[in-house]
Amino acid sequence: MSTTGKIPPITMSKLYVGNLPTETSENSLRQLFEEQNLSYTSILVKRGGYAFVDCPDQSSADRAIDKLNGFTFNGVALVVEPSVASGKKKSISGYPDTPPMQVGNGWIQTSKIIISNLGPQVRFEDIEHLLNEHGRVVSCDKLTSKDPTTQTVAVTYDTTEQAQQAVNQLNGIDVEGKTLKVELAVEKRGKRGPRGPGAPFGGLPGQSRQTDFPLRILVQSDMVGAIIGRQGSTIRQITQQTRARVDVHRKDNVGSLEKAITIYGNPENCTNACKRILEVMQQEANNTNKGEISLKILAHNNLIGRIIGKGGNTIKRIMQDTDTKITVSSINDINSFNLERIITVKGTIENMSKAESQISSKLRQSYENDLQAMAPQTMMFPGLHPMAMMATAGSQSGGDSQETTYLYIPNNAVGAIIGTKGSHIRNIIRFSGASVKIAPIDETKPQETQNERRVTIVGSPEAQWKAQYLIFEKMREEGFVAGSDDVRLTVEIMVPSSQVGRIIGKGGQNVRELQRVTGSVIKLPEQGTSPQDDETTVHIIGPFFSVQSAQRRIRAMVLQSVAPPQGRQRQPRQQKETSQSEATSSEPQQ
Numbered sequence: 086m087s088t089t090g091k092i093p094p095i096t097m098s099k100l101y102v103g104n105l106p107t108e109t110s111e112n113s114l115r116q117l118f119e120e121q122n123l124s125y126t127s128i129l130v131k132r133g134g135y136a137f138v139d140c141p142d143q144s145s146a147d148r149a150i151d152k153l154n155g156f157t158f159n160g161v162a163l164v165v166e167p168s169v170a171s172g173k174k175k176s177i178s179g180y181p182d183t184p185p186m187q188v189g190n191g192w193i194q195t196s197k198i199i200i201s202n203l204g205p206q207v208r209f210e211d212i213e214h215l216l217n218e219h220g221r222v223v224s225c226d227k228l229t230s231k232d233p234t235t236q237t238v239a240v241t242y243d244t245t246e247q248a249q250q251a252v253n254q255l256n257g258i259d260v261e262g263k264t265l266k267v268e269l270a271v272e273k274r275g276k277r278g279p280r281g282p283g284a285p286f287g288g289l290p291g292q293s294r295q296t297d298f299p300l301r302i303l304v305q306s307d308m309v310g311a312i313i314g315r316q317g318s319t320i321r322q323i324t325q326q327t328r329a330r331v332d333v334h335r336k337d338n339v340g341s342l343e344k345a346i347t348i349y350g351n352p353e354n355c356t357n358a359c360k361r362i363l364e365v366m367q368q369e370a371n372n373t374n375k376g377e378i379s380l381k382i383l384a385h386n387n388l389i390g391r392i393i394g395k396g397g398n399t400i401k402r403i404m405q406d407t408d409t410k411i412t413v414s415s416i417n418d419i420n421s422f423n424l425e426r427i428i429t430v431k432g433t434i435e436n437m438s439k440a441e442s443q444i445s446s447k448l449r450q451s452y453e454n455d456l457q458a459m460a461p462q463t464m465m466f467p468g469l470h471p472m473a474m475m476a477t478a479g480s481q482s483g484g485d486s487q488e489t490t491y492l493y494i495p496n497n498a499v500g501a502i503i504g505t506k507g508s509h510i511r512n513i514i515r516f517s518g519a520s521v522k523i524a525p526i527d528e529t530k531p532q533e534t535q536n537e538r539r540v541t542i543v544g545s546p547e548a549q550w551k552a553q554y555l556i557f558e559k560m561r562e563e564g565f566v567a568g569s570d571d572v573r574l575t576v577e578i579m580v581p582s583s584q585v586g587r588i589i590g591k592g593g594q595n596v597r598e599l600q601r602v603t604g605s606v607i608k609l610p611e612q613g614t615s616p617q618d619d620e621t622t623v624h625i626i627g628p629f630f631s632v633q634s635a636q637r638r639i640r641a642m643v644l645q646s647v648a649p650p651q652g653r654q655r656q657p658r659q660q661k662e663t664s665q666s667e668a669t670s671s672e673p674q675q
Contacts, residue, residue: 220247
């Protein structure tokens with residue numbers, strides 16, 4: 086029998102295991118596989134929260150995917166998929182560079198195609214009719230092109246069949262003098278899993294990958310145990326049944342009465358997972374005689390106006406359609422370090438779920454519209470967190486006072502922050518509107534004693550938020566901080582020396598409370614020390630949201646009592662410090 090034109094399925098016995106807690110070792114992963122009676126030949130854990138596992142055959146790999154994809158391991162849901170080596174593409178039916186598509190026996194499924202060699206003047210409208218001939222286009226994102234004189238875009242269809250048909254029909258055709266190269270996409274996994282999308286291409290209205298906008302909800306802290314279940318059994322069942330990824334931020338905001346839950350996936354899966362969580366919460370409330378529960382959805386302040394609608398029309402319509410009562414938290418509850426509002430929905434579980442679906446749909450649509458309007462910024466920072474993107478959408482008051490903050494980064498991270506020929510730091514400055522300067526190495530001191538470099542950031546509170554976020558995020562992306570999911574850096578701000586006692590409080594009461602609610606470590610001179618200057622350095626150590634919270638709260642305390650000082654800026658880190666007990670957090674205080 087002739088086998089011309091046919092290729093055997095790729096043997097996919099290597100697995101990618103993502104979303105691993107960073108403390109995961111090869112031994113703990115081996116133990117997990119053995120506890121689940123799964124066969125493997127080798128395990129390689131990589132820095133950055135992922136691993137590769139070789140299985141003896143395809144059936145072993147399939148069983149591992151079935152059992153472990155969505156499995157809650159040390160509090161987080163694992164992502165377990167076939168591993169695809171970049172550059173190892175096979176051809177199908179004579180069409181070059183297109184990967185196999187069947188799932189379940191080692192072939193890869195994709196509904197995304199990559200179109201390259203588009204002319205620089207081509208917009209979405211110019212090729213829309215060609216794309217729509219083969220199915221419904223879900224999204225069209227612009228990618229970085231190897232050739233600066235051409236464009237490359239990623240187009241996602243509803244189904245894999247539509248994507249394959251588009252490849253078959255569009256590869257090699259001429260568009261405005263350029264021969265298109267069209268192929269099925271093969272995702273490349275970096276250190277920390279797949280990145281977010283690129284910029285929307287050429288004006289495709291309101292179309293971006295739906296999974297890029299997660300659903301965030303608040304639950305009472307005493308409900309977290311029931312939601313996770315014994316040894317993670319409940320949350321594992323929810324993720325497996327709904328195919329959504331559910332992250333419970335139980336270690337964040339130590340002492341808080343509520344915890345955030347982030348749900349990732351397509352809209353239907355997110356809604357199903359949210360509904361299952363509500364059912365678990367109601368069962369727990371019944372068991373503890375707590376009565377009816379409510380659904381609390383977190384939404385960025387910049388999106389709230391479109392949820393409420395003109396004269397409250399939108400929110401009234403949702404309430405009428407779903408027979409629920411919906412309220413939105415006051416704008417006075419937000420601040421520079423927490424830009425989220427709380428949408429509270431009350432009703433039956435079925436009706437609350439319907440309301441969530443409508444609210445999330447509106448939020449997603451509004452977010453995608455805003456994202457498209459900010460395409461140039463998305464180009465500079467692909468994969469930027471939605472909350473950072475949303476922070477740019479609001480108008481920046483020209484009257485904001487200028488603040489100076491010092492941020493300390495490891496010496497070996499300076500190159501990554503600066504970027505090739507200064508490209509990254511220029512983008513940070515352009516994106517944030519802040520002045521960002523990295524101090525050179527002090528040549529008067531031995532280089533081996535200089536482990537850190539000081540970054541001076543000058544700008545408004547909003548500019549400070551953006552610039553600091555981008556530096557923390559770059560550090561996280563590059564994996565410079567080992568052993569923790571959260572990048573922890575030292576930030577220094579200057580306060581009037583006359584206000585130090587007020588910040589510390591009687592017996593250290595104020596500073597301890599600041600540390601508790603922000604999750605950061607705050608260091609000040611010992612009380613009773615005579616200040617040598619008009620200003621005193623406050624050292625703040627922690628993850629991004631924690632240090633932002635501490636900065637805002639301390640600056641607010643100062644502003645309440647005195648006008649901003651005009652004294653000279655003193656060099657930081659020259660004072661005797663006292664450290665309070667350390668706490669951790671990775672989310673803004675709700």
